[in-house]
Structure formats: structure tokens, C-alpha cells
Amino acid sequence: MSEANIDIQLLDDVMNKTVVSVEESKEKIFEIAENAHKENNFITLELETLRNEIDLVITQTDELEWKAKQARQRLANISRGFKRYSELEIREAYEMASQMQIQLSLSRDKEKHLRERRDELERRHRNILNTIEKSENLISQMGIVLNYLQGDLRKVGIALESAHHHQLLGIQIIQAQEEERKRVARDIHDGPAQSMANVALRSEIVEKMLNQNRIDEAKVELRLLKELTRASLVDVRKIIFDLRPMALDDLGLTPTLRKYLEEYEKRHHIETKLTLLSPERRLQSSIEVAVFRLIQESLNNTAKHANAKQVEVKLEFKPNKVLFMVADNGIGFEKQAKGERPQFGIMGMQERVKLLQGTMKIESKPGKGTILFFGIPLRIEENTKAGGSEK
Template sequence: MPQSVVLSLRLVRALVLARWLVPLALGGSSLVVLAYLCLATPALADHPLALAGLLILALVGPLLLFLVFNRLVHELRSLATIERARLKQQRQLTLLNTVGAAVNQSLDLDTVLQRALDSTLDVLNLETGEVRLIENGALRIRRTRGLSAEFVSDENTVPLGYCICGKAAQRGALIAVSDLERLPAFRSSRCACEGLRTIVAVPVSNTHQVLGVIHVGSPTPRLLDADERALLTALGQHIGAAIEKAQLHAELGALNQQLETRVSERTRELTATQQELERKASELQAVLAAERSIEEKTRAHIAHDLHDGVQQLIVGALFETQAARDALTRQPDRAAAHLTTTQDLLRSIELEMRRTIYQLRPLALDEHGLVPALRECTARFERLAHIPCAIHSEGIPGRLKAEIEVAVFRIIQEALNNIEQYAQATRVELLLRFAPSQLLVQIQDNGIGFDVNAVHAQPKAHLGLIGMQERAAGIGGALEIASRPGGGTCIRLVVPLEG
């Protein structure tokens, strides 16, 4: 007990004793003095009023002194009571601050829960208890002290409203049982089997909800007073705030981890995308370079054909027309023969020009559409490659956009060129299936086939196939290549069509 309270109590006891002894001593002394005066001064007997006044003074003085002492005793007792209340409140506040400091030293939830349990047990001077948190609508044990493993296993999860701790959590109010033996409903409870008689369930809450319960007990009966109940209720609120902060910190940590994971995944995706774009750009540059090379070769080939074919035929035709002109004056019968030879040369020039123009762009594609142009292309393929090529058309082969027809034609043309050069096939089948929403093209051969994975691993070595895929992507289509060594090849092209 504080020294100030001890001194106050001692002073009160001294004043209680003095308020009787001092007035009695004063009154007795006054009466003795009055008696002495009466004996020593016989004349006082002739003055009764003076004698009465002295008697009143002898009695009133001790009475007034008694009243003063009595008032002092009352005031000191009030001060002692106030001091005890102040000290008790100060002790409770100190306990709350101590508990608050203990549970707020860490942001780890399990550490906070253990310190909360230890602090509550220390406040009540107990050794047995548990902390439960509400998870999925039930109270689950998170931390214990002094409880058996069987109790923890059997009572790990308790529904809200069940038993004392469940009722405290459901109501959000402290429940204290001083002696379980006096409650028949709880005599066979798991707490009673654990040897506990006093049970205190303190709800742990924040400003808007109950988070859990601190459940402590004692093997001996104990009655909590109102101050202890108020202290435990405030303690539950303090601990609730600390638990909420720890939970928020854990959630924040989880969110940060998720964010870091997503950022890492997104970074990997962006890196992979960048690498894919760089690979595509490299492939595209290679395809463009190959196309430019093909264009230059085509131009050179056309120039060579024009020089060696068309130009020679034109020169021959000029000589024949000049010979026919000379023959008209000298040998008229030979002029007709020279003109016939000139006509033959001009027809050869026309055929050579058609062949050259076809290499640049088939006229049938512009004049008649995709299917007739492909029939002409496959016929030319059969004539040059000596490989039968069957073409099948399903649906209504309407006219398509020019860029789609050109891209599809070039893809099929490139596929036929590859078959002629590499496939060693003896049969080719070309299927075109027209639908309102898409065009399906399938080119299949019975050649030697190849390893598709090897093509994807070394795209620069197979620019023809890469070019076909780029053309398909350019019109919004998808090109699939299925092949295996010794099993032929099937190229499947799907092109979406606008309604």
C-alpha cells in the first residue's frame, strides 16, 4: 500500500481515539477547575449566573472540540477513500499501458496474441488460458498456456454461442463464472474436466466488431469485482486494437507479396513478349530480306527471259517482216511465207509475255477470282512438277477482298513450290471450303515430311514457311503445319471473313 495512504489511515485512527479522549480530558479538567474555584472562592455561590456560565463553558468547550475532531476524521477518511480510488485507477491505467505496450511491440499476429494472453493472465494472477479468434463463423484456438494437449485438440474450434467463450463472443460482453460446480449445465463441460472452476471469457473487439475471445480460468473459485471486470473489458478493447493492427499488417504484407508476385510475373511476361517481338522482328527482317532477294531474282529472271526470249523473238519478227517487204518487190511468192513466220513469232512473243506476267501476278486472279486462278496454278504445277494435284472446292466460292485472294494464292503457290522442291510427293490434294464467316484452305501431300519442331527451332533456315505464316497473320488468319518424317505434310489455313 502506498505510504500516503498508510499515513492517512494512521492519522485517522489517532484522530478517532483523540476525538473522545481530548474532549473528555478537557471537560474533566474544566470541572476540576470549576470545583476548585467554588471551594477557594465562596463568594461564587452568591452569583449563580456566573457559576452557570462557567459550567456551560466547561461543557461546551469539550463538545466543540469533539465536533471538530469528528469532522477531521470524516474528511481524512474521505481523502483516504479518494486516494485509494485514484491509486487503483492509476494502477489499472498502468496495467493497461503495460499491456498495450507489450502487445504493440510486435506486428506479428501470433506474437501479439501470445503477449495478450500472458498479460491477461498476469493481471488476474492466473496460469491457464487461451486466445481464440473468429474464423469462418467459429472460434479457433490460436494461442494457449497451461492447457492440456487433449483440450486443445478437442476444443480447437467452437461455434459462436456455444459454451462460455462462444457466448461471450456472440454477445460481445465479458462473462465470468466464479464456480463451475454451482452451474449444473457446465459441470461436465470440457473446462470442468480440465480442472477449472473459475472461468472468465473476455471479448476482444475493435470499434465495430468482435474479433475473438481471451478465455482464462483458475482451479479455485474466485469472484471478480466490478473494477476487475471493467479493467478486463478495457483490456479486451486494447488487445483488439493491437490484433486488428497486426491483422492489417499481415494483410498488407500479403497484398504486398501478391503485388510483388504480379509485378514479377508481369515483368517476366513483358520480357518474354519483348523477346518474342524481337524474335518476330528478326524473322520479319529475314523474311523481308528474303522477299527482296526473291524480288531481285525475279526481276533478273524476267529481264533474262525478256532478253533471251521476247527480245530475240522480236528481232526475228523484225527480220521476217523486213524479208517479207523485200520479197514483195523481188519474189512475191515468198512474201506470204515470211508473213506466216512473223505471225508465229508474234504468237510466241504473246505466250512468253503471258508467262512473264503470270510470274508477277496471275491475270485469272483479277478476272475470275481465287478458285479459277488456283485451277490454273495447279494445272501449271502438274505440268512442270509432274505431280498430280487434285483441287476440291466446297461451299459458294464468292469473290473475296483483293488482299485476301492474293495472300491465299501466294500461300498456296509457296506450298506447291515447297512440295515440288523438297517433299518428293506423288500426290497432292488442295481443299477450299467456303463458309459465311471463314475460308478453310488445306494442302496435303504424301511426301517425306519433316520435323515441325526443328522448323520452329531454326526459323531463319525455313523462311518460306515463316513467310507463309506472316502472310496468314497479315490477313487475320491462322496457319497450322502438321508433319512428321515419313508421314507427309498437311498445311491448314483458316481466314476469317466479314459478313
């Protein structure tokens, strides 16, 4: 018995050291990602400045080419009528042609140098974006490892008999959580974070314009900044709604769906319809959230891929389960070949349904639209509650 206790203590010590090591590695990767983000912002600003400078140099080069051509033409005319011009005029024409040619050569060299610098920065920019993507994926994966190490595995000695079952279930839950966090992080990165970086960039441009007394141009940039800030606010509110629609807690599933479908129709210009096949009722909070998320993801897939004009959501409350479907009249798709992995959105829904011990079925044909069927079982306490309310 004492030997078993010693083994468990040793296992816990090893686990603690592993957790510390993984946490330190995660922090280092996070620092790499942060530095890459900073360098990305710097390169973006430098690239925009450089592109503006290239445009200016190209304009100057075009003007110099025209002036050099005019100077050469004048020199050619003088050469043909040499006796009609004074020595001073001949010397001035020659010096002008020579000066224009030198300025043109310098301008072309400057343009070439700027283009090479731009190409180098664009290569660095691509590498930085690749570094950011890899580091964020690593952070996400290490988050899964940490959550798992800090969860059921740290009690492995106590729950040894059911370890295999808890291990599989724990991994599925943590993966679902991490995918959700990754999605939110991606939404923030692609939306508000990019907008904020753009705001910072535009602010520096406005500051330069004001320092150069370019008031009118600065006013135009400030108007763009205002529009960009408003758009960022809309993105933030959308992300907050996606994280947790407050109406779910206050009003329940059906009213929240109606509100969401109204916004969806305005945003994507797709006609929507909600059909209830039974009297609506409140479900357990976790079930209402799960049903809403599955319908939301289905509608997102319709907006992204289906090219549909209409979409209908049907909802039915049974005594022991909730049934719902999402049907569109879009382009549809071919049935997947055996062994072929489904799209990421479909995979996420399948995993969510699997964790809820529910069912999911997809019917689709090219040109015939797509229908997604879901069935989510209700818990025992939910069934009892439903039965009591019906009495």
C-alpha cells in the first residue's frame, strides 16, 4: 500500500515538472508570436510608406523621361541648324540634355532600389505571417496539452480504473474548447485586431500629414479612421454575440433564433424562415446554447458556400429530445468519398453533436440544396421538468 502511494507521489512530481516545462515553453512561443506581430505591424507601415514613395518616384521618372526627350529633341534641332544658334544657346541645350539624362538615370536607379527594398520587405512579411501562424497553432496545441495535464491526468492514481474512458472524453472536450477559443481568437485577429493595427497605422499617417500642413488630406484620413472605428465596434459586438447571446438566458431559444435570423437575413440577403413543429418551451441552458450553436454554424456554412436564396429552420420539442433541421436551396455538393475528411465546419458540428450523444445527418445533391438534420437527447432532469410543465 505504501509502495503504491510512493508511486503515485512520484507520478504527481513528474507530472508537475512536465506542466511547468510545458508552461515555460508556451510562454516562450507566445513571446515569439508577440514579437512577430510587432514586426509585422512595423513592416506593414514601412511597406505602405515605401509603396507611396515608389509611386512618387515613378511619377517623377515619367516626368524626367518626357523632359529628357524634349531636351534631346532640342539638341537634335540645334545640330541640324547649327549656324542659326549662338554658342551660349548650344552650350545650354547640351548641358540641359546632359542634366536631364543624369537626373533620369538617378531616378531610375532610385526606383530600382526602392522596388528591390519593397520585394525584400514583402518576402519578410510573408515569412513573418508564416511564423505567426505556426506559433499560434503551437500555442493552441500546447494549450490542449496543458489543459489535459492539469485535468484528469493529475488524478490518474485515483481514477486509474476508468482512466482510458476519461482520457478519451477529456481529449474530446478539451479539443472542442480549444477549437472554440481558436475560432474566437481568429475572429478577433482578423477583425478588431487588424482594424486596431490599421487605426494605429492611419493615425501615424495623419500625424505626418498634419506635420506637413496637409490639412485636407488629414481630414479625409480622419473620416476613414472614424468609419474604421465604427466597423471595428460592429465586429466586437458580433464577437460578443457569438460568444454568448444574452437573449438565450433572458428569452430562451426560439426568440433568440428569431432575432438571429432577422439579422442574418439583413447581413447576407438570404430569405429566412423559422417553423415550429410543436409548442415552444425552455430547455436546460447548456442544451439551448448547443442547439443555437449548431443552427448558427449551419447558417454560416450556408452563407459561405451554398450560394442560396432561401434557408429554413425547423424546430420540434419532443418529450425526450429536441429535433431541428436547416434546409437551403443552394448549390449543394457531392457526397463525400469514403475516408475523405469533411470540411472543418462540418467536423466541428459532428464533434459537438457527438459530445451531446446526439445524431446528425446531411442530405445534399449538386443543384438540389442541402438539408442538415439534428437530434439532441434531453437529460433526465430536463425530461422530468418538461413532463411536470405539461401537466
